[in-house]
Amino acid sequence: MLVKDVMTRHPIMVPPEMSAAEAQHIMTENLIRHLPVVGDGKKLVGLVTRQRFAIKPDMMVSLSVWEITRYLSNLTVQKIMLKAKTGEVHTIEATKTVEQAARVMTEQKIGCLPVLDEDGVVIGILSEIDLLRSLQEMLGLPTKGVRVTMRMPNKKGQFAALTTALSQHDLGIMGIGSFPTPRQPDYYDMVLKIPEVTVEQIREILSQVPEQEIVDIREE
Amino acid sequence: MASTNGKVPGGPVLSVEDLAVAYKIRGGEIEAVQNVTFDIQRGEAHGIVGESGCGKSTVTWAILNFLGANGYVKRGGIKFLGQELVGRSSEELRRLRGDQIAMVYQDPMQALNPSMRLGDQMKEVLTVHRGLSDKEAEKRCISMLERVYMPDAANVMHRFPHQISGGQQQRVVIAMALLNNPALLIMDEPTTALDVTVEAAVLDLIAELRRDFDTGILFISHNLGVVARVCNKVGVMYAGEMVEVASTEDIYKNPQHPYTQGLIRCVPKLGSDKASSILYPIRGRVPPPNNRPPGCVYGPRCDYFRDRCREERPELRTLANNVQVRCHFAEEIDPTQWQPSDDLLPPKIRQNGGEEEYIIQVKDLKKYYEVQGSSLKDVFGMSEPRYVKAVENASFNVPKGKTLGIVGESGCGKSTLIKTIIGLEDSTSGKAEFLGLDITGDLTTRTEQLIQELQMVFQNPDSTMNPSYTVGQQIARPMLRFATVPKNQVRSEVIKLLNLMRLGANYFDRLPRQLSGGEKQRVGIARALASRPDLVLCDEPVSALDVSVQAAVLNLLLEVQAEYGTTMIFIAHDLSVVRFFSDYVAVMYLGQIMEIGPADAIYALPYHPYTEALLSAVPIPDPSAKQKRIRLEGTVPSAIRPPSGCRFNTRCPRRHLLPDGGKICETETPPWQEDERGHRIFCHIPRETLLTFEPVIQTKERAV
Ligand SMILES: Nc1ncnc2c1ncn2[C@@H]1O[C@H](COP(=O)(O)OP(=O)(O)OP(=O)(O)O)[C@@H](O)[C@H]1O
Ligand code: SF4
Ligand code: SF4
Ligand SMILES: [Mg+2]
Numbered sequence: 001m002l003v004k005d006v007m008t009r010h011p012i013m014v015p016p017e018m019s020a021a022e023a024q025h026i027m028t029e030n031l032i033r034h035l036p037v038v039g040d041g042k043k044l045v046g047l048v049t050r051q052r053f054a055i056k057p058d059m060m061v062s063l064s065v066w067e068i069t070r071y072l073s074n075l076t077v078q079k080i081m082l083k084a085k086t087g088e089v090h091t092i093e094a095t096k097t098v099e100q101a102a103r104v105m106t107e108q109k110i111g112c113l114p115v116l117d118e119d120g121v122v123i124g125i126l127s128e129i130d131l132l133r134s135l136q137e138m139l140g141l142p143t144k145g146v147r148v149t150m151r152m153p154n155k156k157g158q159f160a161a162l163t164t165a166l167s168q169h170d171l172g173i174m175g176i177g178s179f180p181t182p183r184q185p186d187y188y189d190m191v192l193k194i195p196e197v198t199v200e201q202i203r204e205i206l207s208q209v210p211e212q213e214i215v216d217i218r219e220e
Numbered sequence: 221m222a223s224t225n226g227k228v229p230g231g232p233v234l235s236v237e238d239l240a241v242a243y244k245i246r247g248g249e250i251e252a253v254q255n256v257t258f259d260i261q262r263g264e265a266h267g268i269v270g271e272s273g274c275g276k277s278t279v280t281w282a283i284l285n286f287l288g289a290n291g292y293v294k295r296g297g298i299k300f301l302g303q304e305l306v307g308r309s310s311e312e313l314r315r316l317r318g319d320q321i322a323m324v325y326q327d328p329m330q331a332l333n334p335s336m337r338l339g340d341q342m343k344e345v346l347t348v349h350r351g352l353s354d355k356e357a358e359k360r361c362i363s364m365l366e367r368v369y370m371p372d373a374a375n376v377m378h379r380f381p382h383q384i385s386g387g388q389q390q391r392v393v394i395a396m397a398l399l400n401n402p403a404l405l406i407m408d409e410p411t412t413a414l415d416v417t418v419e420a421a422v423l424d425l426i427a428e429l430r431r432d433f434d435t436g437i438l439f440i441s442h443n444l445g446v447v448a449r450v451c452n453k454v455g456v457m458y459a460g461e462m463v464e465v466a467s468t469e470d471i472y473k474n475p476q477h478p479y480t481q482g483l484i485r486c487v488p489k490l491g492s493d494k495a496s497s498i499l500y501p502i503r504g505r506v507p508p509p510n511n512r513p514p515g516c517v518y519g520p521r522c523d524y525f526r527d528r529c530r531e532e533r534p535e536l537r538t539l540a541n542n543v544q545v546r547c548h549f550a551e552e553i554d555p556t557q558w559q560p561s562d563d564l565l566p567p568k569i570r571q572n573g574g575e576e577e578y579i580i581q582v583k584d585l586k587k588y589y590e591v592q593g594s595s596l597k598d599v600f601g602m603s604e605p606r607y608v609k610a611v612e613n614a615s616f617n618v619p620k621g622k623t624l625g626i627v628g629e630s631g632c633g634k635s636t637l638i639k640t641i642i643g644l645e646d647s648t649s650g651k652a653e654f655l656g657l658d659i660t661g662d663l664t665t666r667t668e669q670l671i672q673e674l675q676m677v678f679q680n681p682d683s684t685m686n687p688s689y690t691v692g693q694q695i696a697r698p699m700l701r702f703a704t705v706p707k708n709q710v711r712s713e714v715i716k717l718l719n720l721m722r723l724g725a726n727y728f729d730r731l732p733r734q735l736s737g738g739e740k741q742r743v744g745i746a747r748a749l750a751s752r753p754d755l756v757l758c759d760e761p762v763s764a765l766d767v768s769v770q771a772a773v774l775n776l777l778l779e780v781q782a783e784y785g786t787t788m789i790f791i792a793h794d795l796s797v798v799r800f801f802s803d804y805v806a807v808m809y810l811g812q813i814m815e816i817g818p819a820d821a822i823y824a825l826p827y828h829p830y831t832e833a834l835l836s837a838v839p840i841p842d843p844s845a846k847q848k849r850i851r852l853e854g855t856v857p858s859a860i861r862p863p864s865g866c867r868f869n870t871r872c873p874r875r876h877l878l879p880d881g882g883k884i885c886e887t888e889t890p891p892w893q894e895d896e897r898g899h900r901i902f903c904h905i906p907r908e909t910l911l912t913f914e915p916v917i918q919t920k921e922r923a924v
Contacts, residue, residue, distance in 0.1 A: 008230055009434035010262055010403030012302045015315045030231045030302035041349035042318060119350055123401060 003101050004094035006134040007115045007124035013038045016045055020075040024053050034112040034125065037081045042121045044114055046081030047089045053080065091116050094123060098134050101126055140175020140193030141220065146202045147193050149216040150209075154186045158212065162190070165209050171197055189215065231302050232259040233403050233436035234283070238296035241275070241282045250509035251294065252278045253460045257536065260404070260453075265430050265437040267451035267468070269444060269483070271506050271766040272737070275460040276440045280406050283438075284323060285313055301403060319349060322397030326409040328389035331396070332381040338392055339377030345399045364395045368425055371854055385855050387418030394425065401433060408440045415629040416793060420837035421851050423449050442766060444487060445796075445839030448472060456480045459506050459517040462536060466543040468843050476545040478522045481555040486771040488800035490838055490917060491823055494569055494778060499800070500560055501772035505736065516547070523561055524553055567775040568782040578617040579754060579787045580641070585650035585660075587611040587633075587640045591860060608859045610636040612811045612867075613650070618804065620754075621781065623788040625802030625819065627795055627834065629856060633811040634791045638757045641789070642674050654755065672702040675748035679760035681740040685732045691718070691743050692728035698751040717746040720783075721776060738769030745773065749780055757789045762797065774801055795838050799823050807831045810867045811859055817899030826910030828901045829874035835916040845919040866890045866904065878904055 013036045014023050027035055027050065037046035055068065063071065082088035092101045092113045101113060105128070115124035136142065152158040166173065175193035194202060199217055206214055241253040253275040260266045268276050281287045283298055283305070298305045303316055325331060333341055339361060346357040358377070365373035368391045381389055390410060397405060407426070411419040427450050430437050441447050447454055447468070454471045456464040456479060464477040475481045482502040489497070504521045513519050515530040522529065528548055536546045547553070588607035611633045618624045626634045639645045641652055647660045657670065675698075678684055685694060695714045699705045705713045715725045721742040732740060741761060748756055758777070762770040774797070780786055792798050798805060799819055806816040807828060815828035822831060836850040852871045857863055863870050866885045875882025884904050893907045894900045901907065915923035 008262070010233060010301065010320070010401075010436075012230060013318075014303075017315070026302050032230055032302075038318070041351065042320075043350075119352065121350065121401075 001098045001134055001138065002094070003092055003096050003098060003115055003126055004124070006098055006130050007094065007126045008130060009124045011036060011114075011122065011125035013042070013122060014048070014077055015039070016076065016078040016081065018077045019073075020053065020077055020080050021072065023048055023077050034114075034127065035077075036114045036122050036125060037077055038122055042123075044084045044089065044091065044116060044120060044122050046077070046083050047114060048077060048081045049111075052082070089114065092126060093118070098131065102131055105131070135177075138175055139177050139191055140173075140195075143174050143193070143195050145174055145193050145195035145220070146197055146199055147191065147216075147218055147220045148202055148206065148214060150190045150192065150206065150212050151181055151184075151215045152188055152190065152212045154180075154188050158188075159190070161209050162192075162206070162212065165205055166192075166194065169201075169205055171205075193220070231299075232261050233264075233301060234260040234438065235299040236279070236283070236296070237299070239279070239282060239293065239298060240295040241278050241287065242292060242294040243287075244290040244292075245510075248510070251460060252291075252509050253282070255536065256296075256457070256460075256462045258453075258455050258462065258465055260436040260438060262403070262436055263430055263434040264453060265426070265439055265451040267439045267441065267447035267454040268457055269441060269447055269454060270457035271768060272442065273506050273508075274457040275509075276457055277408055278460075279457075280323070280408055280438065280440065283406065284321065285310065319345075319400040320403045322400065322402040322405050324390070324393050324397060324405065324407040324410045326412050328386065328393045329381060331393045332389060334381050336380070337377070338379055338381060338384070342377070342392070342396050342399065345396060349400075360399065361395075364399055365392070367398070368392075368395045369421065370395070385418075387414050387422065388855070390414065390422055391425070394422070394429075398429065398433065398435075402435060404436045404438065405429075406438045406440075409442070410439075411446060412441070412443070416795065416839075417629060417833060417837045417852050419446070419839070423839070424849075424851070426450050443839060444472075444483065444767070444841035448841050448843045449839050456483070459512055460509060461517060461546060462544075463518065463546045464544065465536070466545075470541065470543050472841060472843055474541075474543075475555060476539065476543050476550045476553070477518075477547050478524055478553060479518050481553075481558065482521070483767060484841065485558075486767040487841060488796045489842075489919075489921070490796040490835075490840055491799060491921075492796075493800055493819060497800070498560075498567075499771035499774055501770075501775065502768040503561075505738070505769070518547075523558065524549055567778040569778060577620045579620045579655060580789075581617045581651075581653045582641070583615050583651040585611060585614040585637070585640065585652050586648040587636050587645060588648045606860055609811050609862055610859060611640065612862075614813055616804075616806060616813070616816055618787055618789065620787055621785040622803040623781070623790050623801060625790045625792065625798035625805045626808060627791075627793065627798050627805065628808035630793070631856060631859070632808045633859075634808055635759055636811075637808070638676075638759060638789055638791065642676055642757050643671075644676075668702060672698070672704070672751045673754045675751060675753040675756050677741075677744050677748045677756060677758040677761045679764060681737075681744035682732070684744065685740065687732050689731075690728065691723075691730050691732070691735070694732075694743060695747050695750050698747060702751045704751050714746075714750070717749060720779070721746045722772065736769075738765050738773065741765060741769075741773055742776065745776065745780075749784070749786070752784060753786065755787045755789070759791045760793065761790070763792060763794065770797070777801070795823075795834060807834065810856060810862050812862075812867050812902070814868065814902050815900065817895075818897055821895075821897060821899040825913060825915060826901065826907055827913065827916070828903055828910075829872050829905070830868050832913065832916060833873065838917070840917065840919070842919055845917060847918075848914065848916045850916075866902075874905060877909060 012030055016037050023035055033050050035048040036044060037048060039045045090104055090108050090110060090113055092104060092115055094115050094117060112125060112127040114122050115126055117123050150162060171194055173192055174195050178188055178190040181187035181189045199219055203217060237257050239253060239256040240251055242249045242251045256279060270276055282293055293306045305313060342361040343357040346352045346360060347354060362373045365376060370376055370391055376384060411422050429435060439451055451468050454468050455462050458479045464480050475484055485500040488499060502521050515532055516534050519525050519529045534546045534548050536544050538544050539550060587610045589610055591606050591608055614637055628634055640647045652660050692714050695717055696710050699710050699713060718724060718727055723742055762773050790801055802819045805819045805822040807814050809830050814830045815822060833850045833852050836848045850873055854871055857870055865887050869875060869885040875885045878884060890902050890904045892900050892902055
């Protein structure tokens with residue numbers, strides 16, 4: 001899965017000249033937390049997040065109520081946004097993998113990445129929600145079936161043994177994911193989603209696979 | 221992934237809410253659009269259908285802020301990507317929309333600059349805003365042209381708009397719109413001017429693009445079949461209001477509003493004919509915006525009208541099945557129980573008299589036009605004359621009181637064929653006899669009687685109507701000229717015809733400009749019938765009309781035929797209409813009749829390969845219909861140098877069934893293969909093989 005497959009295309013974007021109040025209104029009304037700021041030709045110039053609307057405490061102290069009001073009404077998106085030019089905005093290219101995007105987001109502790117094409121034009125936005133949705137799809141949630149977690153030693157031929165067992169019974173796999181078994185080195189857990197079958201059938205088939213163990217099985 | 225639920229963060233691409241648009245006119249203003257509400261999500265294609273003048277285009281103009289000097293948004297809002305468009309200055313709008321809304325019109329030339337090479341127009345989009353280099357822009361434009369399946373894309377870049385066909389122009393416009401990766405694409409009748417085969421290819425393309433680019437599409441069309449093919453949601457507009465909004469499935473399978481139900485009853489289903497089915501026009505017509513009835517606007521035309529409909533204006537409300545409908549009684553109305561009201565008498569159909577008297581017999585009729593070249597040799601008349609071979613060896617007979625339908629793409633010679641018969645063109649060679657009289661001779665020798673017996677109805681009634689004559693005068697003229705009616709009875713005879721046309725005596729003194737399109741067409745028919753001709757030639761008589769008017773005009777023609785035993789030759793590009801209306805059908809390609817025979821035989825196996833392609837392109841107003849997908853490559857070749865052998869050989873998807881990939885098709889003229897019913901196919905592939913093809917269309921009711 002690549003970023004372009006899971007991102008939201010045609011995101012809401014605003015020009016830098018827009019008043020900050022209006023940008024805030026747009027974000028609240030459309031339930032969004034990130035607003036890419038674009039110039040001519042949809043090139044990225046910045047990003048507005050909800051935090052950017054907060055008034056800095058020192059300003060609160062030094063200004064009177066009237067001054068704050070005036071300050072706010074003159075405020076433009078340009079002034080409050082994170083600036084792309086100075087490298088404050090993390091972005092990702094549409095052709096990168098979902099894992100790479102997730103890594104940038106976790107490392108930088110950010111909730112969203114504007115997605116750019118090769119010319120720096122914003123073509124989408126990738127948020128935590130999009131990533132969570134892609135996780136569901138990878139694991140085959142949208143289709144009904146049996147979800148089973150198999151634990152196996154980390155050595156060659158284990159995955160093949162598993163798929164062979166299933167294919168011998170004419171069963172296909174809808175979704176798949178694997179991760180190192182927590183607190184048990186040299187073991188892997190593999191999650192499979194198998195449609196059009198019952199829990200009993202799967203238990204029967206997979207319990208025959210040597211060296212492997214069913215750690216969780218359920219209908220979903 | 222497209223979000224399907226309006227509550228998701230980011231919201232819809234377009235959200236129109238309670239929109240009202242007014243035009244200021246002398247002495248006040250009219251509300252062309254009222255209370256229109258709908259959303260378009262990413263990757264969704266939302267259709268709007270409805271008769272002419274219902275306000276479909278006005279909605280798009282409001283979105284684009286193109287309402288002109290006298291139009292304005294009176295109430296409501298239009299949000300594009302979460303931002304209100306109404307009430308903005310044009311500079312603000314430009315910045316808000318950026319280049320994220322693109323528009324495709326019916327006429328591609330509205331978007332193309334005729335004096336600029338296509339490549340330069342396309343590149344401009346990328347070089348000006350995106351600052352791409354010329355070379356990079358060129359590369360992207362070519363790949364976008366390839367994306368829209370433009371043959372020979374690199375070459376097309378160097379051409380001017382008039383050097384490519386209409387279908388190709390429309391593809392360039394779509395490619396150009398997509399260069400900006402718009403969030404919203406608005407299309408107003410984008411395929412209406414195209415041939416059915418080209419239309420099918422463009423519709424495929426639109427469906428594909430919506431999937432690949434997640435573009436929201438607002439798709440306007442008067443054709444229910446076209447909408448069924450590309451849209452997942454449909455709004456039905458009537459007299460400025462949205463009267464029903466539902467998924468495409470629901471609209472066609474389970475229409476809730478009486479107007480939607482009426483529209484669907486107006487169009488012939490492909491494969492149905494006049495003997496087995498009836499078209500039910502909707503009575504009356506769309507009221508003008510300044511004269512809408514109180515209560516429900518559809519009231520005067522509705523079969524379910526009750527007192528409450530007059531007293532209370534229905535709101536657009538959501539039913540239990542999630543369909544939105546503007547009718548007080550939607551839950552109670554069951555369209556399967558619908559009965560035509562007494563004023564909707566089905567037309568009388570001419571019964572098979574068993575007469576085999578041919579009224580018109582055509583044998584090997586040919587029409588070549590000489591074309592002037594532009595080389596020096598041509599100018600001095602020294603080169604070989606060149607010809608457009610518009611009609612080649614046409615042969616057919618039409619029995620008295622029957623209808624021959626002619627179908628084929630534009631430029632295939634349909635109109636030339638009938639113009640040659642009626643004498644608007646002289647023929648090059650061959651025989652044509654009408655009631656036993658030779659009609660190929662010098663036109664000036666045609667007798668008054670012959671002219672009287674042959675009448676014509678044109679697609680565009682305006683072009684043949686004298687604007688300063690009243691309706692009564694127009695219809696009376698042929699009666700007086702041919703003295704078919706005693707002078708003192710002319711008026712009553714005209715009124716009789718007007719009544720037959722469902723126009724009524726009060727139309728007698730109206731002028732053409734006071735008529736709607738459908739009314740003009742009916743006057744045109746009345747005038748053609750005034751001299752009581754034996755043969756009426758109709759060139760696209762209903763293609764410019766709304767479906768409900770089309771149904772009424774078709775019924776009328778049937779009635780005339782039953783009453784007077786008139787023989788008809790009927791040209792139309794809508795294959796469902798031709799099938800419905802005709803007893804015999806001829807399929808033409810590039811001047812050549814490819815297949816001819818009884819209508820039911822043409823629309824069933826075996827088909828000529830070209831007929832098969834035509835049928836697979838017909839837009840069907842039934843989203844569950846299964847239709848084989850055959851798309852012709854390339855374009856119709858020039859009629860000056862038509863391909864040798866079989867004229868269809870450059871595009872035929874079936875010739876590979878013959879040995880050597882159908883080499884014979886390039887070298888030898890195909891044989892006519894005829895069966896006992898007179899069904900003839902002009903093809904090298906043996907009939908037995910043609911019979912093994914699968915039917916093109918399968919619906920629950922029938923296979924075609
Ligand atoms: N500039 C204008 N000034 C006044 N009235 C107008 C103007 N443009 C359109 N109208 C009227 O507004 C109504 C809606 O017109 P509109 O063109 O939106 O209809 P439509 O559904 O697109 O029709 P069609 O199918 O023929 O394209 C009609 O009654 C029309 O006559
Ligand atoms: S409200 Fe009444 S008049 Fe209007 S569509 Fe419904 S039944 Fe017909
Ligand atoms: S003769 Fe050959 S090219 Fe022509 S329609 Fe038949 S198969 Fe196709
Ligand atoms: Mg219109």
